Amino acid sequence: MKFISWNVNGFRALQRKMDVGEWLKETGADAFCIQETKLQKDQVDFQSTEYLQYWNDAEKKGYSGTAIFTKKEPIDVTYGIGIEEHDHEGRVITLEYENYYLMTVYTPNSKRDLKRLGYRIQWGEAFTNYINRLDAKKPVVFCGDLNVAHQAIDLKNPKTNVKNAGFTVEERNDFSKLLDSGFTDSFRYLYPDREGAYSWWSYMGNARARNVGWRIDYFVISNRLSHRVKEAKILADVTGSDHCPVEIDLSL
Template sequence: MRIVSWNVNGIRACVRKGFLYYFKDVDADIFCLQETKVQYGQIELDLPGYYQYWNYAEKKGYSGTAIFTKSKPLKVTYGMDEERNSEGRMITLEFSDFYVVTMYTPNSKRDLSRLEERLEWEDLVHGYLDKLNQKKPVIFCGDLNVAHTELDVKNDRANQGNSGFTQVEREKMNGLLDLGFTDTYRYFNPTRDDQFTWWSYMKGVRERNIGWRIDYFIVSTSFMNTISNSDIHDHVYGSDHCPIVLELSK
């Protein structure tokens, strides 16, 4: 079983850059998107064999998530509750053996003006995932807008305290993992420091691999015996992020 997650930074633009070629080639059982930046009716994707679930932001051209799945879920939940669904940041699919949750975490902004709001969001998400995990295993993926360790950002010293690499944001990731979750990529690549999932659009940055790993597959630790690999498809263009891929043995 294969699950893919990709922050497409605008699905319409990504389609023009070859999204559908990659989608067909990777042949995922479940494909999760973040930052779709569309509203209902603005795009129709012809994806034979897939059920499509979209969570649109109220604000035009902003945020949004989607999941395409070959197997119909038992239940679909948009957001954590109605009051916190206006930005379309989360979708949960419940299957018989596990949940799949995709999320686009709010950025704390360059000047950290949204940091407090982001930390409050994190606390709510941790509580939500913990409740799910008590019922059945969780596969949690998406753009989490944080580089967890020094291995996850090219210039860690220069970026200390910057948005996405503040101590408090990194500690929130520690708190999530302490609830009984595992960062799957780091599990299989404990010391690797040269693979990233996001690069600035500034000229030459991606070519020189000056990036951040801020996109994750985080899985219930109790479910790790079913995970055979966690990979980063950094050869795939079409967005300032690249796809990440989780392989399950079942």
Template sequence: MKLVSWNVNGLRSCVNKGFVDYFEATDADIVCVQETKLQDGQIKLELGDSYSQYWNYAVKKGYSGTAVFTRIKPLSVRYGMEEDEEPEGRIVTLEFDAFYLVNVYTPNARRDLSRLEYRLEWEERFKSYLLQLDALKPVIACGDLNVAHREIDLKNWRGNRGNSGFTDEERDKMTRLLDAGFVDTFRHLYPDRTDAYTWWSNMPGVRERNVGWRIDYFIASSRLVPSVIDARIDAEIRGSDHCPIGLTVAI
């Protein structure tokens, strides 16, 4: 099974920059996107009759949002973690025979860290949510987690220590999630690979010089590790300030 995740940073814009061409070329069984930035009815995405589409829209217009496109029919679909959570359209969960798939767009702590406290509380709820699912069947969680976990996961780690996405608190939450029974599939396969990034600032020349961050992940239940065949980063694909990432599993 082939899965893809991509923070498209505005799906309508990304469609105009080759999204459908990449979608067709990658021929994935499941494609997850984050930061769709649209509302119901604002796009008609033609992906073929074999794909079902599941959308979670944020209440705020032009903000956040997630979607999953799958040619494998899910047993159930859930939007969000709980009924009374903030309606930012950040999570879509699909249940399949052998696993749960969780597509997530983790809240950003903001440049001034004004949302760090909320972010950390959200992380605790997210970990609990994944553990509840994992108690029933294995989990694959993917998306923009808005954190570079280790120093190897961003180019200028010294200069960014303490900045949003690389605070000790955010990194610790990621460590605690993995310690709870999950695996960063890319680092599991490629523990020492450097210059492997998924997001780049829009400042001139940054992407060309590959001054980036790896903040997009496929996280899997530890017991799925024997099923992981490959994890990839399609850094050459443009259309967003993030690039797509992929996971191939024998499920």
């Protein structure tokens, strides 16, 4: 199975830059998980005979939001994580299949002045509890913009970003706890020492051309699926957002 994840930074904006349907067809992806759709359902204009569509919009217009396009119809679909205070921003969709769960996730950003760091950590704890409940039933594959560079190798300038959103000790520890609870970062599983592998670049300072970036987009899987990972890719050549797509090829 080939799954692709992409923070598109506005689905309608992406559609103005590329033929999303044609690109998706060319990838051959079994499922396409997106984050930061920035729209409401009545604003969606995307037709596909190959893919079923599931959208979870934020209540606040033009903000956050997730979606999954999938070739295979799920047994069940869940929007959010079942906690009222965390389910207003359209951040999670879970598709249940016979042998696994597939999820798209858009983790809250702590913001430049870290004003949302406390909420971000609360959300992270709640999300970890949620995926552990699922994992007790069947393996989990979740992907998306997790808004954290886990290790120093995951961003160009770690020393100058230690107290910045996405690389604080609190956020990194939160992700470590998630992994320690029974999950694997698929890219680092295959490529533990690969440097310069980034999925997000600032629009400022010609950062993408200079590859001054962060790896904050992931495919994370239940540990018992790790031996089934055939490939994990960062599709850095695909433009259209300040993020690039990431991909996993799994034997499921």
